[in-house]
Amino acid sequence: MSIRPHSTTETPLIVLEDACKYFPVRRGLTRRVVGHARAVDGVSLAVARGEALGVVGESGSGKTTLARLVPRLIQSTRGRVLYDGQDVETASGRDLIRIRRRMGIVFQDPSSSLNPRTPVRGSIARPLELQGIRGKEATRRVLETIELVNLGAEVLDRYPHQLSGGQQQRASIARAIILRPQLLILDEPTSALDVSVQAQILNLLQSLQAQIGLTYLFITHNLSVVRYMSDRIGVMYLGRLVEVAPVGPMQDRPLHPYTAALFSASPPLNPRLRNRQRYRLVGDPPSLISPPPGCSLHPRCVFAVEQCREEVPLLVDAGDGRQVACHRWMQLALAVQTG
Numbered sequence: 001m002s003i004r005p006h007s008t009t010e011t012p013l014i015v016l017e018d019a020c021k022y023f024p025v026r027r028g029l030t031r032r033v034v035g036h037a038r039a040v041d042g043v044s045l046a047v048a049r050g051e052a053l054g055v056v057g058e059s060g061s062g063k064t065t066l067a068r069l070v071p072r073l074i075q076s077t078r079g080r081v082l083y084d085g086q087d088v089e090t091a092s093g094r095d096l097i098r099i100r101r102r103m104g105i106v107f108q109d110p111s112s113s114l115n116p117r118t119p120v121r122g123s124i125a126r127p128l129e130l131q132g133i134r135g136k137e138a139t140r141r142v143l144e145t146i147e148l149v150n151l152g153a154e155v156l157d158r159y160p161h162q163l164s165g166g167q168q169q170r171a172s173i174a175r176a177i178i179l180r181p182q183l184l185i186l187d188e189p190t191s192a193l194d195v196s197v198q199a200q201i202l203n204l205l206q207s208l209q210a211q212i213g214l215t216y217l218f219i220t221h222n223l224s225v226v227r228y229m230s231d232r233i234g235v236m237y238l239g240r241l242v243e244v245a246p247v248g249p250m251q252d253r254p255l256h257p258y259t260a261a262l263f264s265a266s267p268p269l270n271p272r273l274r275n276r277q278r279y280r281l282v283g284d285p286p287s288l289i290s291p292p293p294g295c296s297l298h299p300r301c302v303f304a305v306e307q308c309r310e311e312v313p314l315l316v317d318a319g320d321g322r323q324v325a326c327h328r329w330m331q332l333a334l335a336v337q338t339g
């Protein structure tokens with residue numbers, strides 16, 4: 001996908017500044033707090049209008065928590081979350097409703113947005129109802145929206161369990177866009193679907209983005225999906241962003257050893273690249289409750305030096321619209337062979 005031109009003077013739609021979410025971890029009969037899981041740990045990020053930003057990382061790296069901070073479905077522990085220049089964390093109830101009206105959210109599990117006890121018409125029309133839009137106007141908008149997601153009117157009177165997985169996810173998308181939001185937050189929207197259905201939904205999301213000018217915050221653990229859907233990719237490891245870059249440059253020349261390992265683990269589509277250099281990590285991800293000091297990747301990184309064991313690397317500008325959080329990125333030159 002090409003990168004759309006963004007005006008640099010325009011306020012980004014989403015800004016995160018050192019956003020943190022620590023969950024208390026409780027143990028034993030007394031449910032004593034024994035520590036905190038640093039699900040999101042100091043994430044700074046800006047998403048431009050009309051951009052598709054993909055966030056990729058292993059399970060448990062904090063992607064869902066990050067997604068939930070944007071509409072304040074959870075309150076951050078520290079840092080700031082701005083939506084269209086407005087502070088989401090300190091917004092009054094009324095302002096928060098106004099902010100949320102401009103975002104749609106699609107989860108992995110369609111049952112999070114489709115009520116199993118009512119025909120899907122009710123679930124799709126629910127956001128309209130909350131805005132006081134009913135009757136003929138509501139019907140008109142529902143029909144217009146299900147056409148956008150390529151569903152026929154006949155599905156409206158069916159219950160969610162009478163729909164296929166793909167149809168359910170289309171209905172969830174219809175609900176998410178019925179108020180014509182600026183932003184769609186998509187949290188693993190296709191991870192529960194068969195590969196062929198997954199491709200259809202991804203194509204639908206791409207055409208919707210072009211048709212109604214949406215901004216995407218696209219969360220997935222699937223590298224192929226994130227490459228296909230994003231203009232830029234943010235890579236998360238243990239609650240931190242380790243690298244942010246446009247898709248092409250990131251896959252050709254990752255700057256962070258973790259990104260390099262991630263891309264090495266998935267076979268390149270181009271057969272000429274099959275024998276490119278591979279980067280592997282050693283061992284398993286450590287605990288979020290007591291992450292290693294310094295760079296949290298250091299126990300698994302073959303390039304780690306003394307500094308990596310002591311100092312937390314900050315996400316710094318690496319030129320060409322790229323950012324990386326690694327003390328050694330300049331020396332490493334992890335370029336994968338480009339055939």
Ligand SMILES: Nc1ncnc2c1ncn2[C@@H]1O[C@H](COP(=O)(O)OP(=O)(O)O)[C@@H](O)[C@H]1O
Nearest residue numbers: 023037039058059060061062063064065066288
């Ligand atoms: N409500 C919660 N209470 C306690 N811990 C949580 C909660 N939500 C998430 N976590 C923890 O935060 C970490 C990140 O979780 P999550 O954001 O769901 O990651 P991902 O979506 O990348 O798999 C995990 O270790 C998870 O157990």
Ligand SMILES: [Mg+2]
Nearest residue numbers: 063064065188
């Ligand atoms: Mg998740």
